[in-house]
Amino acid sequence: xxxxxxxxxxxxxxxxxxxxxxxxxxxxxxxxxxxxxxxxxxxxxxxxxxxxxxxxxxxxxxxxxxxxxxxxxxxxxxxxxxxxxxxxxxxxxxxxxxxxxxxxxxxxxxxxxxxxxxxxxxxxxxxxxxxxxxxxxxxxxxxxxxxxxxxxxxx
Amino acid sequence: xxxxxxxxxxxxxxxxxxxxxxxxxxxxxxxxxxxxxxxxxxxxxxxxxxxxxxxxxxxxxxxxxxxxxxxxxxxxxxxxxxxxxxxxxxxxxxxxxxxxxxxxxxxxxxxxxxxxxxxxxxxxxxxxxxxxxxxxxxxxxxxxxxxxxxxxxxxxxxxxxxxxxxxxxxxxxxxxxxxxxxxxxxxxxxxxxxxxxxxxxxxxxxxxxxxxxxxxxxxxxxxxxxxxxxxxxxxxxxxxxxxxxxxxxxxxxxxxxxxxxxxxxxxxxxxxxxxxxxxxxxxxxxxxxxxxxxxxxxxxxxxxxxxxxxxxxxxxxxxxxxxxxxxxxxxxxxxxxxxxxxxxxxxxxxxxxxxxxxxxxxxxxxxxxxxxxxxxxx
Numbered sequence: 001x002x003x004x005x006x007x008x009x010x011x012x013x014x015x016x017x018x019x020x021x022x023x024x025x026x027x028x029x030x031x032x033x034x035x036x037x038x039x040x041x042x043x044x045x046x047x048x049x050x051x052x053x054x055x056x057x058x059x060x061x062x063x064x065x066x067x068x069x070x071x072x073x074x075x076x077x078x079x080x081x082x083x084x085x086x087x088x089x090x091x092x093x094x095x096x097x098x099x100x101x102x103x104x105x106x107x108x109x110x111x112x113x114x115x116x117x118x119x120x121x122x123x124x125x126x127x128x129x130x131x132x133x134x135x136x137x138x139x140x141x142x143x144x145x146x147x148x149x150x151x152x153x154x155x
Numbered sequence: 156x157x158x159x160x161x162x163x164x165x166x167x168x169x170x171x172x173x174x175x176x177x178x179x180x181x182x183x184x185x186x187x188x189x190x191x192x193x194x195x196x197x198x199x200x201x202x203x204x205x206x207x208x209x210x211x212x213x214x215x216x217x218x219x220x221x222x223x224x225x226x227x228x229x230x231x232x233x234x235x236x237x238x239x240x241x242x243x244x245x246x247x248x249x250x251x252x253x254x255x256x257x258x259x260x261x262x263x264x265x266x267x268x269x270x271x272x273x274x275x276x277x278x279x280x281x282x283x284x285x286x287x288x289x290x291x292x293x294x295x296x297x298x299x300x301x302x303x304x305x306x307x308x309x310x311x312x313x314x315x316x317x318x319x320x321x322x323x324x325x326x327x328x329x330x331x332x333x334x335x336x337x338x339x340x341x342x343x344x345x346x347x348x349x350x351x352x353x354x355x356x357x358x359x360x361x362x363x364x365x366x367x368x369x370x371x372x373x374x375x376x377x378x379x380x381x382x383x384x385x386x387x388x389x390x391x392x393x394x395x396x397x398x399x400x401x402x403x404x405x406x407x408x409x410x411x412x413x414x415x416x417x418x419x420x421x422x423x424x425x426x427x428x429x430x431x432x433x434x435x436x437x438x439x440x441x442x443x444x445x446x447x448x449x450x451x452x453x454x455x456x457x458x459x460x461x462x463x464x465x466x467x468x469x470x471x472x473x474x475x476x477x478x479x480x481x482x483x484x485x486x487x488x489x490x491x492x493x494x495x496x497x498x499x500x501x502x503x504x505x506x507x508x509x510x511x512x513x514x515x516x517x518x519x520x521x522x523x524x525x526x527x528x529x530x531x532x533x
Contacts, residue, residue: 048231067228067240070211071270072249073263075218077228079238088233102234 009141016138020131028127035120042113048087049106055082056099166311172302180299187292194285198278205274212267219244219260 055063063082066074086094087102097105218224221243228238246263247255258266 044232048234051231063228063236063238064241065228065230066247067226069214069246070207071267073211073215073267074247074255075240076242076245077226077238078223078241079228079236082236084237085230086227086235086237094235 013138013141016134016141020134024127024131024134028124028131031120031124031127035117035124038113038116038120042110042117045106045109045113049103049110052085052099052102052106166309168307168309171298171306171308174308175298175302177299177302180295180302184292184295184299187288187295191285191288191292194281194288198281198285201274201278201281205271205278208267208271208274212264212271215246215260215263215267 061082063079065077065079067077068074083098084096085099085102086096087105089095089105095105218240222241223243224240226238226240227235229235244260246258246260248258248263248266250256
């Protein structure tokens with residue numbers, strides 16, 4: 001009888017561990033990488049906002065810049081009229097904006113990106129909580145004493 | 156343990172599957188396969204770079220054809236302006252470490268081509284690595300299949316009697332393969348002693364040679380036949396010893412014992428004979444007879460010059476052998492312990508001052524590398 005219970009318990013522990021290793025941890029990695037992508041987008045748009053504000057402040061209407069052709073080979077590019085700017089609105093669409101329109105769009109976009117960041121942060125936290133929960137479950141199944149660090153933690 | 160022909164054979168036989176279980180071999184093969192696929196991905200990556208580079212070279216070549224190009228000038232990652240490329244023959248190329256150089260289209264193309272070459276060499280090295288891995292994988296597969304077939308490995312400790320040096324031969328072999336390991340190992344033991352002896356003999360001969368050099372002028376008119384005959388005798392020697400040296404080249408390949416003790420004893424006896432009276436070695440009567448005739452000729456003429464030249468002739472042979480010894484690959488498994496005496500190229504000079512010695516012509520075989528104990532017999 002004892003042996004049967006032991007077997008059952010071992011099986012369960014194994015299944016829990018598999019769940020943690022094969023499901024929760026990959027999920028966690030994926031969520032973190034998604035959040036990093038959102039952070040990158042945020043940075044791109046905040047850079048763009050700063051640049052447009054710069055143009056506005058100095059009222060620059062034509063611009064000479066270097067265009068990267070790839071492999072760090074640059075060639076000079078000339079922009080005759082900077083007041084019309086094409087901004088990526090997602091899904092490969094670019095919309096022609098004036099400076100003020102662009103700034104309005106960018107602030108909206110930044111808001112949305114911030115929300116996404118929040119969501120991903122929550123998702124990551126919940127996955128971490130689930131991992132902890134399953135680990136606790138395994139601990140209970142094995143009837144090990146609770147870890148000191150868990151008890152001692154003060155939030 | 157397998158013994159053939161009695162003697163003191165000590166060896167262990169382990170089936171290959173117990174040493175390398177088939178599953179483990181398969182696992183190793185799988186691992187190597189993984190490494191290969193990883194390299195394959197790297198290769199794809201590099202191929203991508205190469206095609207990018209080729210496209211860029213095309214672009215850079217075409218840009219100066221027009222004064223300006225209408226393009227969308229990127230402004231950050233998420234925006235761009237409609238604009239145009241100007242100064243289409245001026246490129247700023249990254250040289251590395253944050254340094255840029257202004258180059259024309261042609262110069263840029265040169266730089267890019269050099270980068271392409273670097274990429275090509277990377278691809279080549281990657282391919283070589285993949286070939287290596289493939290060979291490894293096939294080896295693992297072969298091991299797995301051999302283990303599955305039930306091959307055995309025969310290991311035998313070899314304890315040398317005189318030297319502290321130990322030779323342990325091990326190899327994977329078919330069980331029923333005929334083998335002569337005992338003989339081989341006995342030969343290896345001899346080789347060291349013989350080598351030392353040979354080297355000391357060579358030193359002696361060199362001294363004699365120096366003496367001979369003093370008598371150079373007297374013997375200039377002596378014919379060149381001696382040189383030839385000595386060469387012939389050397390060839391003969393090669394002939395006789397050829398199989399002998401071959402056998403000793405691969406001491407560890409065959410592991411079954413055929414009365415190793417007996418053979419060892421026999422060889423040591425021969426060895427002693429050889430050392431006490433080198434011209435009387437029974438195994439190589441042809442050589443010794445030729446030597447005897449040399450001596451006979453010598454004693455009958457008894458001129459000082461003759462004597463010297465005779466020794467000089469011998470030293471020619473030895474010198475040749477010595478040179479070959481130096482170039483010999485490390486076919487035998489022990490370290491090269493003897494001292495190498497550099498010899499100035501006096502051989503052509505010596506060949507002038509040689510006596511005419513009747514020697515039997517022999518079935519000539521082109522000279523081969525002679526193992527060092529061969530010449531000791533002579």
